[in-house]
Amino acid sequence: MNNWLTRDNLIRWAPLLVLLALICLFALIEPRFFSVRNAARIAIASTPALMVAIGVTFIIIMGSIDLSMEGTVSVCAVIFAFAFIALGGTLASFAWLALPLALLVGAAVGLLNGLIHVRFKIPSFMCSLAIGFVGTGFALLLTGGDRVRVEDELFRSLLTIRFLNFPIMVYVALACLVLAWFIQSHTKLGRNFYAIGGGEELATSSGLNVGRVRALAFMLAGMFYAIGALLAVGRIGIAETATGNNFMFVSITAVVVGGTALWGGIGGVWNTLVGVLIVNVINNGMVVIGLPNFVQDAVLGILVITAVVLSTNRKTVAFVK
Amino acid sequence: MSTFIKDFIEREKVSRRNFLLASAYGISGAAALKMFGPSPVQAATHDDPAIAWSYRNRTNPYWNEIVSGGEAFVESLGKSKDALVHLINEGSSEKSLADVKALMAKESGKVALAIDTNDAPNCRPVVEAVAAAGGYVSTIWNKTDDLHPWDFGDNYVSHMTWSDEKPAEQTARILLDAIGGKGGVVHLGGIASNNPAIERLQGLKNALKDYPDVELLDAQPADWDTQKxxxxxxxFITRYGDEISGVHCANDTIGYGVLEALRAEGMDIPIVTYDGNPQAVDLVREGRILATVFTNPHWGGGVTASLAYHAATGAFKPSEEPNEHREFYGPTIMVTPQDAADFKAKYLENVPTYDWKDFWGPSNGQIQYK
Structure with missing residues (x-):
């Protein structure tokens, strides 16, 4: 046997193999699945979810969890849309300021989340879930239940203008992915996420200010949620309280299916890319091959378990809780 | 659906029917006993009952409109709109029932409640809890077929629902005519188990019977969600491509998502929606949506609260009203490009001031059970 075919290597590449297998499977059943146009459709559906999933990847690498994405996305989307329209309603005017404003709002919500989690020593699960609810409520307060349309052709060119068959929003997402990879692999902050996830006591005794890193991680995640919100608004041209719906399920599933372990220290943003693609290939493929809806949910559930079994090395885990 | 699942559902229906028959017997037995003695709960009226609306939440434009109608009614009484008590169930029947019981306890039953009980089986416990406390309740949408207001004297004031099959069939005909009576259509539906979702798809299927050259290519639930x-x-575009000549959507929010998917592909094919939300009406006026159906949720939300309130104050006695005033269909108005501008001016730009005591004027006849 070739020496590269080790269990470690298999586990490492399992998510990608699962993705390729799925693509082959769907393409065999329905050849129309395998086309550039459909790849673009899957990519469009994936971009907002990818941004949100990258955000939560940083948190999961630390062994924490962040469930505030739905509220944060809604708040960022709604504030962006209001500011965008108030400042002129087209990217060619001062309305472009709404873009950095949305990022600031995302960062602020994330930082608040992180500070409450660290200062009051509330488990990240509870704290972020609560902040998420607050966010959804706040977005509802701002909109009063209405939806805000963002009709600017220039902003909507994220979706409508294509370059090599893919709309601009896909390239924006790819650029953000590379940025996330850079933060993860080439900055002290990124390396510290792994240090905390691999062993928090060890990181603390090595002199790392764990609280500070955690708070910054939540802030960074919030900024990626904000980018996700912008792309979500760019995709359908509407900002509303429901903009954040479903992002929790999709992003956490994608991170886990991509091979980032929920106990921390393992995985990264490339795994998340593969995970998001797996989830969206399944969603697209099951409609394309004509599976009934109730089967789709069941298949997705089975796939999550299968992917976790295949892609994580559970031998090194002392206990499961 | 496999025969196994079909059989299972059929069996469950039968055993549920037996159970309902048995419980109906139990109730009528109890009623017969009551004839020989005074009933423990007399329908006492209240001078100034608390007015409450119990609903899912306000994020959905439809429910937002319903609740704004409730607020308009409260304001018509000379109260501030904050006087309306909001019971928000967030899609949980358990929370819905618990909230109602808590409110009844807090106000000692002096309550006029308007409610959508979230799902049909939850309607009976809610109505029983209100009646037992001496409150007054009007329901919309969800109710089992065996539960009727007239079985509860005055306390279960009314039930309103909307029959979506006919209007959905009309929008379908507009769509099928627009594509020239041939080609393929797809349907994007609501949450698969929701009654309106089932009726709106059925409406399309009814219309298709008269259009033998049109094929229903696919129907998938989109859960009332724009992004989904x-x-x-x-x-669908991947699977059917140019075979799709028209899209039938179960509501407006689904329609927005469909329009954007078509825009991303540079496609322009006719679509029809449902609900008549302001933005959808604008899109109808621009000709981007061929038709939508307005169910006047503002009026529905207001008049449901009004019915419960006026029954509670004794302004009218529900048990003296005929059955078609206790169980009735809400209004439906078709909006097409020709009349969209008029419609918008009349219903959306200036929300009409309704006479909230005209309980049944705009309604659409007694509910029929199949």
Whole structure:
């Protein structure tokens, strides 16, 4: 046997193999699945979810969890849309300021989340879930239940203008992915996420200010949620309280299916890319091959378990809780 | 659906029917006993009952409109709109019932409640809890077929629902005519188990019977969600491509997602929606949506609260009203490009001031059970 075919290597590449297998499977059943146009459709559906999933990847690498994405996305989307329209309603005017404003709002919500989690020593699960609810409520307060349309052709060119068959929003997402990879692999902050996830006591005794890193991680995640919100608004041209719906399920599933372990220290943003693609290939493929809806949910559930079994090395885990 | 699942559902229906028959017997037995003695709960009226609306939440434009109608009614009484008590169930029947019981306890039953009980089986316990406390309740949408207001004297004031099959069939005909009576259509539906979702798809199927050259290519639930509808429509385009000549959507929010999926592909094919939300009406006026159906949720929300309130104050006695005033269909108005501008001016730009004591004027006849 070739020496590269080790269990470690298999586990490492399992998510990608699962993705390729799925693509082959769907393409065999329905050849129309395998086309550039459909790849673009899957990519469009994936971009907002990818941004949100990258955000939560940083948190999961630390062994924490962040469930505030739905509220944060809604708040960022709604504030962006209001500011965008108030400042002129087209990217060619001062309305472009709404873009950095949305990022600031995302960062602020994330930082608040992180500070409450660290200062009051509330488990990240509870704290972020609560902040998420607050966010959804706040977005509802701002909109009063209405939806805000963002009709600017220039902003909507994220979706409508294509370059090599893919709309601009896909390239924006790819650029953000590379940025996330850079933060993860080439900055002290990124390396510290792994240090905390691999062993928090060890990181603390090595002199790392764990609280500070955690708070910054939540802030960074919030900024990626904000980018996700912008792309979500760019995709359908509407900002509303429901903009954040479903992002929790999709992003956490994608991170886990991509091979980032929920106990921390393992995985990264490339795994998340593969995970998001797996989830969206399944969603697209099951409609394309004509599976009934109730089967789709069941298949997705089975796939999550299968992917976790295949892609994580559970031998090194002392206990499961 | 496999025969196994079909059989299972059929069996469950039968055993549920037996159970309902048995419980109906139990109730009528109890009623017969009551004839020989005074009933423990007399329908006492209240001078100034608390007015409450119990609903899912306000994020959905439809429910937002319903509740704004409730607020308009409260304001018509000379109260501030904050006087309306909001019981928000967030899609949980358990919370819905618990909230109602808590409110009844807090106000000692002096309550006029308007409610959508979230799902049909939850309607009976809610109505029983209100009646036992001496409150007054009017329901919309969800109710089992064996439960009737007239079985509860005055306390269960009324039930209103909307029959979506006919209007959905009309929008379908507009769509099928627009594509010239041939080609393929797809349907994007609501949450698969929701009654309106089932009726709106059935409406399309009814219309299709008269159009033998049109094929229903696919129907998938989009859960009333814009983003989900957007993704499903993209997948439909992959699978059927140019075979799709028209899209039938179960509501406006689904329609928005479909329009954006078509825009991303540079496609322009006719679509019809449902609900008549302001933005959808604008899109109808621009000709981007061929038709939508307005169910006047503002009026529905207001008049449901009004019915419960006026029964509670004794302004009218529900038990003296005929059955078609206790169980009735809400209004439906078709909006097409020709009349969209008029419609918008009349219903949306200036919300009409309704006479909240005209309980049944705009309604659409007594509910029929199949």
């Amino acid at each position: 509808a957007n993704q499903i429509m993209s997948s």
